Amino acid sequence: MISELLFFMEVLVAGLLSGTMYSLVALGFVLIYKASSTFNFAQGAMVFFAVLSFVGLMEFGIPFFVAFIITVVLMIGVGLATERLVLRPLMNQSEDTLLMATIGLGFVLEGLAQAVWGVEVRRLDLGIKDSPIPWIADNLQLFISALDVTAGLVATAMIVGLTLLFKYTKIGLGLRSVADDAGAASSIGIPLKHIMLLVWSAAGVVALVAGMMWGARAGVQFALIDLALKALPVLIIGGFSSIPGAIIGGLLIGASEKILEVYIGPYFGGGIEGWAPYVLAIFFLLYRPEGLFGEKIIRRV
């Protein structure tokens, strides 16, 4: 009985820790959505592009921190190019048009990354061990790695930082006003182009950090793009425009998919964590479409 309880705790903790990794990816989506009400389908490709560039630079013998800075600059460049070549020409177009543009952007980034850096899976060593922390394993019987803990701390730090930025700075205020009504914000002098550039650059940096965490665990590879699909139920549950929602949604998805896989999965032949989060997301869409922390949309009829 005690061993079963301990096992349940382990599954739960593993799920919560995985959830923080999903949250990291979801954060990038939230940033773009807050500014343009667009679901950025290119976010998965941005994760892949960023971390592949980072590892590719390190392969040239460039030191870790220099490669990190160059990649940050590169992602800002991607943000700048996106704003100039994609968003600016499409300004005042419908949200559907922007959505299609992000799908196209995703394909461009996927292809570009593979054309420049090749298709081989790369190893990324952050110097953080992905093996159980001995003290926790011995005393609590939980197999938690230093990488898990680091990912959790990084996700928390980014969420706190971004929340503070949005709530207590002029940039955040401008961003929120653009999200509410871009036309009105522009008419009172808020520089829409700068805000967009800033948001896309920030999403690029978030993509890099998320890619580094996932790349350290699973290798830097094309499959990272599919993480975008994992972020979708996270966002539906947490709310597309909420930064705290991204972390709560991530934790809920991470924990529930692990529990469902371990305890319900065997009755379905296993492998249910691929679709179980979407079932949960559909329930939310039916009963709370704005998610846990999303803004309720009220429209006059």
Next chain:
Amino acid sequence: MIKSCMRKILSTLSVVCLLGSTIVLPQNSFGAETQYFPVASSRVGPYSAMGTGYYGAQIDYMNYVNMTGGVNGVMLTWQECETEYNAVKTVECYQRLMQKDGQKIVVFDTLGTPGAYAVINRMAADNVVLAQYGYGRTDAADGRVWPWVFNAASHYWSQIGVKLRWMAEMEGGIPNMKGKKIVHLHIDSAYGREPLPAMRKIATDWGFTLIEIAIAPPGLEQQSQWLQIRREKPDWVTFWGAGSGMNSTAMTNAARINFPRTKMMYVTFGGAEEDMVPAGDSAKGTYVVANALPGTDFPLVKDIKDKVYGAGKGNLSDTSRVGTVYWNRGLGSAVMWVEAMRNAQKIHNKVGKAVTGAEFRDGYEALNMTDARLAEIGVKGMVAPFAISCANHEGAGKFALMQWDGKKFDKVKDWTEPNDPKFIRQLIEDSAAKFAKENNITPKKCS
């Protein structure tokens, strides 16, 4: 100004993309007889590491054959189509590649079980050989039911038989397997479940417990599966993954729960350098089986390096990948195509001429790759010697065992067959007969 420049760049890029979407490499000199081969490659996406190596080797070998006089003077041409390892796109590519310059394909190689299943029922009607190089539908090894499908070099049921034989040897014999626990950890797809019929029967015979655990693709998250493994405390894990991400993640997850890698046996499509390297130290000690051994010392590999890469015609930009597991596997498959074509020319008195699909099929069925013939070609030791017959489309039914030492594979056992090959063959025949009955197929008579 900027806008017009951008438009020019974009239109140029579009033209380049259109031209690049199908790569046709005319290799023949004017007037020479040609034979056309389709290359349904997967160079992008999660399976690209496998696809670039495998299909790169096929193209390298065809280039090599052309540079050394062709197949009895017949030059090889080919056309490439990107499947992204997707079954739907594989069908599209099959249709798109079907004809070129009025010449029809004679063989098709999907390098993937899902793609093979998607086209397998068209082969007989289209007169095209489906060459499954150690993958695909397993009971196609019964040539009486599947005359157009081949799974040389060796199918999944023989592969699992060889793995279980190795486990039994490590445990001190088959009687000691009684009461043992084996987890089959697999991708949640037809490919992942392919070895299960054989495994379940052997489990009943030997008395071990088989636990089946599935992973949803792409498999970057495997914590719940490995927690289940920790709870079950198995003696061995057979891993049947696809894509370097899933394959390397399994090893890092095994390390996280301290499961010994020396108790893990990887599938052929997870047992390559590209699968091991990303897992770092976690991969050390992992066992894999091979139907084509890696290495650059085989005379043919050396010759391709000298002639093809030396002339700047190599398909891989990273030449260090020549001689790796996936590249050598692709080479093994292309060697079989050319040998089958040579046989077809001889059988049908068409030396120096192109062959049809039906003739190519006869040539494939007549493959007899003895050690002497493999030595002549320059791949002795790289693949197991084998012969194909009307009834047996599997070939050798043997695999070599390798272990990753952290940097490279070490061969730990030479070509080995399952403990009881007759038992595996009986399973094949039973399964093929069941399929024939369900689909009103009259099995071909083999004298």
